[in-house]
Amino acid sequence: MGDPDGSKSGRRWRWRGAAARLAPPGWLLDAVRPRPAPVPWAAVTRASVALGVPLAVGMAVHRPAYGALVDIGAVFAVLCDSADAYRLRVLNIAVPQLFGVAGIALGILVRDRGWVTVVTLTLVALVSGMISSIGSVASFCGLLFLLNAVLGAGVVFPEPHWAAPLLFPLGGAFVLALTLTGWPFRRGAPERDAVARSYRAVADLLEAAGQEDYDVRRQAVTMSMNEAYDSILSRRTRDIGDRSPRLRLLAQLNAVTPLVEAATAARLPDRAADPAIPGTVRDLADAVAEGRGAGRPRALPPAGTPAERAVDTALRHAASVVGENSPAPDGAADLLGRPTALRLRARRAAADALLSEASWRYGLRLALCIGIAQTLVSVAALPRSYWIAVTVTYVLKPDFGSVFSRAVTRAIGTVLGLVVATAVVSNVERGWWDVPVMAVLAGLIPAVSAKGYGFQTASITPVVLVLTDLLSHQGVGLVLARFIDSLIGCAIVLVLGYLLWPESWRTRIGDRLADTVDDAAEYLASAFAPGAPSDDAQAARARMRRRVYRALSVVRSEFQRALAEPPPTGPRAAAWLPLVVAVERIVDATTAARVRANHGAPAPAPSDVTAIEVQLRQLAGQVRSHQRPVPAPVPAGGVEEGALGGLWQEVEAARAIASAGPDGPGG
Structure with missing residues (x-):
């Protein structure tokens, strides 16, 4: 006889309970779940060309190792290209390359010198950690300074010794040149798009009154305005001429503030604005993005209440500013005060980094972990163990996200990347076939990086391993060693960089x-x-x-x-x-x-x-x-x-x- 229905139901619920207990915790699922992000096809193309062409040139001149060195520098530049405005992209790519040259030269200088290497890399980690708190550009500078120092001290590069310090930045310069090819055709377009996104975010906010997602849309307004101000104010406002397009953009962005303030007042009746109002704001966004006047305005509803009058006044002011060709310089700059440039903020942040407890705390954490990692290399003589310090550097970056989740997701991403690397190294014969393979693998880096750190790790790992194999010719044996090194690096971070520094x-x-x-x-x-x-x-x-x-x-x-x-x-x-x-x-x-x-x-x-x-x-x-x-x-x-x-x-x-x-x- 079969079991009673109640017995079957009981077993079913017990099975579900056991499955729930065995399921990964929510925080881990959140860390590995891919974030929705569009594929940046322009960045994918640049990355494929930036890593495929140097390797092809190296093959053509019978110096594949030199092509691999250029590609390593290009990989770092691809990761640094995270801005929209061309001025910021130049800073993000070019400035870190200078720190990278200093790092690779210093690493080669102290290679195989025992405790001298340990002490040097520990001090480099301290400096790198402290300057990383200054800002995004400084963070990339600190990252490349330490990474290249670790690579210089741990990788046997082809002779002569000056080849790596010269070829690494050459890869970065190639990425920068590819990035700037669009500048003559899209000059000012990234800044216009940033301001237009702020207008569209405000239009969404006006439509959200009385809806549950109002707070989410307001947060989107804050983020879009932050990004737009950072994009436009990459130089001092006093450096902007009276007829500068950026002065006009700054005035147009400043006109968003009264709209946002009016939107908060209009929200109180808990009903969405008349469709003509957000529609007009989107018309202004299109005009800003296309660099033209506001055009013929829509018919606006009559304004009766104080909140409605506030929206009407702010909207008409924004329309007049968008249609104005030559705004007053003082009026455009004063809404955020002078000086508003990122340059001055960077100088203040640099001074704060030398005195901040948080920057010293992070610098000491990073120095301790790098010192332990490099000591393991000197004492235990682990093969290819420079990868341990590389893992520590990437995981212990608090401005990149949670240290704990990064350690876990890096381990998962490394496994996925090693599966791909094993297939490539074991099945693709070294030679010209490496060029198309490298182009495909390189394009995956910007394609999936925005989806999460684990996906970025999974895309970078096979690229670096293939390039390393071109230098060392160690084949599949390299893959297992990299996996062990990554686990050791993650363990060092979790124990010495996380558990021993319990921040309240x-x-x-x-x-x-x-x-x-x-x-x-x-x-x-x-x-x-x-x-x-x-x-x-x-x-x-x-x-x-x-x-x-x-x-x-x-x-x-x-x-x-x-x-x-x-x-x-x-x-x-x-x-x-x-x-x-x-x-x-x-x-x-x-x-x-x-x-x-x-x-x-x-x-x-x-x-x-x-x-x-x-x-x-x-x-x-x-x-x-x-x-x-x-x-x-x-x-x-x-x-x-x-x-x-x-x-x-x-x-x-x-x-x-x-x-x-x-x-x-x-x-």
Whole structure:
């Protein structure tokens, strides 16, 4: 007789329970799950040509090893080409190559010198780690400085000794030349596209009032504006001539700020804007992208409420700016203040890197791990073990994401890459067949890198192994050694670079989050400062709002990295992420109240502003000292029903989230 239905059902549920227990944890699935990203076909073509042509030239002149050296430099340049604007792309590719030359020369100089090599690479790792905190270009500089030093000390390059320091940057120069081929035809197009994306993001935001994805679309606005400002302000604004196209773009981007502020006020009725409004914003985006005037405007709905008047005023202002050929230089620059250039920010960041505890902490972590990796080479004489230090360098990059998840995903990506490398090395005869194979493998790097770190590792591993085999001629035996080296490098990072440096929740995220709450309180006080709102005051308020949102985007990035880590960090980040959203909504509510007051709504009483500011200061202090917020009494005067009633509700929601957080804000 068969089992009763209940028995079958019980076995089925037990099987499902066992399968659930054996399933990978959520944080690991999130780390290895591919992110949606389009294939950048232009970058794929450049990478294929950049690595295929030098290898073909090397084969033609019977110097395949020289072609492999050029290709190694080209691989690093392909990874550094991560910007859109041509000025930034030149910086991202060219400047790190100089550090790479210094690294490869220093590595060759100390090769096979025992403890001298260990000490030298350890000091290089310390310098590399500290300068990596300055910015994206400095991060690539530090990465290439250390990577090339490790390669120079561990790889036997073909003679003469000057070949590698000369041919590595030649590969980078070739990538840069390929990148600049489009400059005469697309000069200024990346910057225009960046500004147009900001307009389109605002159009999406206007359509999202009353919808659940409003916060997501607002975050997209912040990111797009950050990218656009960084793209345009790669030089000082005083270096932009009165008729410079970038001056016009800067004015057009500045005109987005009133639109964003008006969109926050328009959201309060919880209904989407009239379709003509986001449609007009998208028309402006098309005009910016094509570098033309705004054209004939659409018929806009009548503006009755203060929020509607704010949207109408901001939209007409943006249309006039987009259609203006020669904006005033001062008006275009002042919305973000002077000096606004990335150059000055880089100098300040460089000074901060020398004094920052975080930069020293990361530099020491990287130096310790590289020192241990290189000591293993000297003591245990592991074959081809320079790959251990290479693994440590790539995994222990906090600005690239969670260290823990990177170590795990690198191991997984390495396995996938080694499978491909084994098939290539064992089945493709060394010679001219390497050229098309290398072109295909190189194109995979930009094609899949945006999908996640593990996919990037899987695409780079076979390229580097094939190039290394062209230098060493070790065949399939090289593959297993690389796998073992990668596991050793990941283990060093997990133990010495992660577990032994337990950064507290308060140090890593709590303090930054508390600072943003303080910034929100300062923004509130500035928005409703006594006196009539002058143009200078409004510009200062716009700058402060941008700073607050930029700081919040940094905090959000830290949360995203923490989400990819195992318990207790990952679950704690998931529980606290809503507080970041709550602080963003507080800033939105402050802006909305100020915009409505500017367009006819009653202004809040100074006592109401002070009461809410005090509550925000207290919340910041409690987050910073990892204490649970105590219930706050409602101030006298009916602030919860006045002009700042919406803001008070957002503050109360933030306090409720902080009170419900696990283990207190400091954890």
